[in-house]
Amino acid sequence: MSNPRVFLTGITASLLVVLVYINIHALQNDAGRQRGTVTTNHNAFYRILQQSIGSGGVRGGSADGDGDRDDANEALDEEDTARVKEIQEKIPQLKDFLGELDYNIHRYAEAVEQTLDEEKSSSSWTNVQVLNAIPRKRKRRTTTNQNNAQSSSSSSAAATPTNLNILLLYADDWTHHTLSSFHKTIPPNPILQTPTLDALASDGVRFTHNCVTTSVCWISRATLYTGQYMSRHGTTEPCCWNGMDKPQQKLEKAPTNWDRLSVYELLSRNGYHVGHAGKWGVYLPWPKNVHFNVEDDGWHYRQIGDKLWHITEKNEADALRFLVTRPRDKPFFLNVAFFATHAKDSDARQYMPQNASMSLYENDTIPIPPTGTAEAWSKMPPFFTESNEGRTRWRARFKNFTLHQSMMKNYYRMATEVDSACGAILEELRRQDALNNTVIIFTTDNGNFHSEHGLADKWYPHQESIRVPLIVRDPRMKEEMRGTTNDAFTDMAQLYLDPMAKEGWRTEFFYEHPVISKASYIPSSEALVRKDYKYMYWPDFDYEQLFDLVKDPGELEDIFNSTDAEVVAVRKEMKRRFEELKTLVRSDELVTL
């Protein structure tokens, strides 16, 4: 083992980290507008990395007597050696990054160890198709008989010979128009720039009426991960809230069915290499089957080692690390759970984008939404007072024009930064030649009021709060589906794999949100949502509302008390249906909604 390459492998892990971070910095320094050329061949480096582990570079073990490692040595060919030299030559440029390296090498090595251990302990990988296990928020409604009910572990619908990778790009607090492609169809706000996501949409399907069934981070996430309504998955409190940050307390508060139901579990049990980079926002009682797990939540800037990280930069770095270190002989599931554009609630600045983004939108004027008026606020139900948290946050962000402009510009900057991080992640997939074998999903946990109704943030059943972006790019899609939009209330695969499934599709859904703290702070709300009418119910005040979404898309004119015969009939029918769905959601009955 006196081969010079073996000497090099002792520091290869460091070199790899350096190289990965050169790439990341090169990308970040381009401020997301123009991606630098990335010089790595990650396949070659994955081989180098394996050898590095095997020959003691990271773990301190011996390389003797392991055929695989010898193979890896053989695989270190001239090209790899040249590459290592190339990296060595770059080292002088890297002084600035050395502080962060100690930290990152440690974490990187941990990830690789995990990966390799996982490989060793799983000699036989099941080849079960889990296409139906793609997270689904709600299933097709079959209330009277179960003939159409689908088992979430069913394998019969699979149409491809191999399991597809699943990349979930999961942003935070993006409302349905936080996407520039939205504005291409609905003027007049062409300001926001999300070029990567627009390109993804033009290569996939963009859903215009994708809604969440509870508009708040932790509940909506739990719903995405389990496919269950809040009333069933029971995760009604966020992770680490009210000081409940001890693992035992988390376990006690955890709903019992996570270990069987979460998409992480399902995919892991079916042979997927499973990763999570970013915000959990929910209790994590099942970490054993998440093979790569980095949690970042609640901050915009943080000092880690010698580097001041921005959270979106960190999310991107971790996602790339997962993709680079993943075993190539298994499909992967990765959730890149960005924290942006969530505000840092405790900081008066609220939104803190990266410095490199500050010139973006600098000279633009962000339009004030038509319902961002004092009059619209006055039309909210009487229990919406100045102490409602949505109103408190409105004062912090939107109470005057100047503040509104600076807040929205920073919000948009953070969205464009996420778009740019998505670009780097997709570029890595392209480099790995994995785009044609990967389902890519972009969505978010809930929407956001940007001064509409005199409010900020989420929680309530209005469209700004519940309607969120969803883009799906699936290599199995027919060519004619690519670049289309779909206006149906969403479920997932049926709608884009089989356009005929639109027939008889869902036309309504039940919405629910619990009280947070107390009713004067964030009251609970429920709704029956359709495209023509929305019925809202505020349980703490036994208060009902009805909106005609066709005549009044801004949800300003409450017509619940109207004596118009048609409205009276709609009100009666919707109340009946609302009660019916609510009872089903809250029953133990096996039902798909």
Ligand SMILES: *[C@@H]1O[C@H](CO)[C@@H](O)[C@H](O)[C@H]1NC(C)=O
């Ligand atoms: C951003 O710019 C400000 C002002 O120049 C500076 O004080 C701050 O340190 C910079 N932040 C980062 C993360 O570089």
Ligand SMILES: *[C@@H]1O[C@H](CO)[C@@H](O)[C@H](O)[C@H]1NC(C)=O
């Ligand atoms: C915004 O306008 C100012 C003043 O005209 C100019 O100096 C600056 O470069 C402009 N910013 C951008 C991003 O165009």
Ligand SMILES: *[C@@H]1O[C@H](CO)[C@@H](O)[C@H](O)[C@H]1NC(C)=O
């Ligand atoms: C807008 O609100 C901010 C924050 O309270 C305040 O500093 C600023 O002076 C206000 N501007 C105007 C024009 O009222």
Ligand SMILES: *[C@@H]1O[C@H](CO)[C@@H](O)[C@H](O)[C@H]1NC(C)=O
């Ligand atoms: C993906 O594309 C590569 C070449 O670009 C090809 O070798 C590979 O077979 C393709 N895989 C699938 C699943 O189509």
Ligand SMILES: *[C@@H]1O[C@H](CO)[C@@H](O)[C@H](O)[C@H]1NC(C)=O
């Ligand atoms: C409808 O009537 C109820 C009961 O009288 C009342 O509390 C509510 O404020 C009315 N709604 C509107 C929009 O006037």
